[in-house]
Amino acid sequence: MSKSEAISWFRIQEMFRFQSFHMYGIIGTAVVLGVIITYVIKKYKLRDYQGNPIVFTPKEMSIPRYLIGGTIFGLGWALTGACPGPMFVNIGYQYWAILIAVGGAIAGTYLYGAIKDRLPH
Amino acid sequence: MLEFLSQPWPWYTSGIVIAFVMVLLLFFGKSFGVSANLRTICSACGAGNNVKFFDFDWRSQTWNLLFLVGSVIGGFVSAEFLSNGEIVQISQATIQDLSALGISAPDDLQPEEIFSLEAAFTLKGFLILLLGGFAIGFGARYAGGCTSGHAISGLSNLQLPSLIAVIGFFIGGLITTWILLPVIF
Numbered sequence: 458m459s460k461s462e463a464i465s466w467f468r469i470q471e472m473f474r475f476q477s478f479h480m481y482g483i484i485g486t487a488v489v490l491g492v493i494i495t496y497v498i499k500k501y502k503l504r505d506y507q508g509n510p511i512v513f514t515p516k517e518m519s520i521p522r523y524l525i526g527g528t529i530f531g532l533g534w535a536l537t538g539a540c541p542g543p544m545f546v547n548i549g550y551q552y553w554a555i556l557i558a559v560g561g562a563i564a565g566t567y568l569y570g571a572i573k574d575r576l577p578h
Numbered sequence: 579m580l581e582f583l584s585q586p587w588p589w590y591t592s593g594i595v596i597a598f599v600m601v602l603l604l605f606f607g608k609s610f611g612v613s614a615n616l617r618t619i620c621s622a623c624g625a626g627n628n629v630k631f632f633d634f635d636w637r638s639q640t641w642n643l644l645f646l647v648g649s650v651i652g653g654f655v656s657a658e659f660l661s662n663g664e665i666v667q668i669s670q671a672t673i674q675d676l677s678a679l680g681i682s683a684p685d686d687l688q689p690e691e692i693f694s695l696e697a698a699f700t701l702k703g704f705l706i707l708l709l710g711g712f713a714i715g716f717g718a719r720y721a722g723g724c725t726s727g728h729a730i731s732g733l734s735n736l737q738l739p740s741l742i743a744v745i746g747f748f749i750g751g752l753i754t755t756w757i758l759l760p761v762i763f
Contacts, residue, residue, distance in 0.1 A: 461592030462666045464653070465687040471672040473748075473755040479589050484729055486593020487600070491734025494601055505607040516722065516732060516739040523739050526721025527728075527746020533713030534747060535754035536706055538688070540725040541718060542612040544711075545646045549653020552688055554698035554707060561711025562718075566616040569719040570631030576720065 464546045466538025473535050522578045533565075584662045600730060608641060611727035612649075613718035615642050679763040691763075706762065713750075721746060 462468050463483055472480035497503070498511050505511050534540050537558045539547055544562065547555040569576075600610040617632065618639040626633035666684045673683045681691050690697060697703040718724040721743045723732060729747070732740025 461587045461589055462687065463592060465666045465684075466689055466692060467666050467668045467672065467676075467684050467687070469751075470676065470755065471668045473751045474672055474675060476669045476671045476675075482589030483592045483596070484725075486590050487596040487730050488733045490594065490597035491600055491730055492736065494597065494604075495734045495736075498604065503605075505605050507607060509607055511604050511607070513735045515735075516737045518739055520742060523721050523728075523742040524746045524749075526717050526719070527743040528717070528750040528753075529713050529746075530717030530721055530724060530743075531747040531750020531752075532754050532758070533710040533715075533717060533750070534725075535751040536710030536758070537714065538692075539714075540612075541616065541714065542649060542724075542726055544714075545612075545649035546653035546656075547688075549650040549655075550657040550687070551654075552693050554693045554695060554703075557698060557704060557707040558711030558714070561708040561713075562613075562616055562715030563619055565712040565715025565717070566613075566719050567620050567625055567629070567632075567715075568712075569716045570617070570620065570625065570629045573631055 464539060464543035464550070469535060469538040519578055525577070533562075580660075583660050586664050586667070596730060600734065606641075609727075610731045611642075611723055612645070613715070613724035613727065614639065615646050616715050617719060618643060679759060681763065702762070717750070 461479075461483055463480065468477075468480055471477045495513065499513070503511055530540075537544075537555070539555060539558065541562065544555055544559050548559070603610045618636045620629075621632040621634060621636035626636075663686070666687050668684065676689075677683065681689050692698075692703060692706060698707060714724070718727075721728065723740070723743065725747070728737075728740040728743040733744065
């Protein structure tokens, strides 16, 4: 991640301003390969290393849940320039300020768990 | 070899590596999703006693926590041994837009105005990171996944819910970029 600068706040800004292909290239390559691999696994019913079939659980359909949740996530993503994975890579990079965002993310997750039943899903 | 590793990698390398990580996890009977760890951390801290959502066997998710440890180590190795102090090469247009907001051109990977410790411990800087992180944690669990779970794993499995979530990520991101950042900075 860090070697392609996907952990950089600047790169995320550039993405949301549609001023470079870089991030779209990263995500696009991963998704195109992912689609092919997932298709092959399903088609040939491949198994994991323990011999269990690899199953893909379909996600439950809902619009408000994904749209509202996704939008809130996006607000934070553009603000801190890091989604959950890159947050931890940034710790390794010794950008200690990101620890504040990690603390925020844990608190946000806790609040969601606490008020989950009162939100539209 | 080391010289090659020390340069910033082109986007397709990273895309391939991410897809490879996903396959590796699938073949180990797991699935690729980073934000689930935040729930696991809450649970490991004892949140299951008060909130049912966190009442599960978090130890079964240790493998995923190790993924986080690996991410930190990866970042460290990359910063200490595989970096030549490269400045992130963003487009001129972005540099101009950001300088209009008062954010100076990159001199490493992250903007000083947000990530330097001096900035992080001003009220504004602290709130940006805290609230940004909060929205990420809350939104990821609400939407049932983050960039890895929805944009990568979900889209790979052609899941409509993941596409809706990704559209949401962009709605939120565009609001922050075009409306919130000009107000904040």
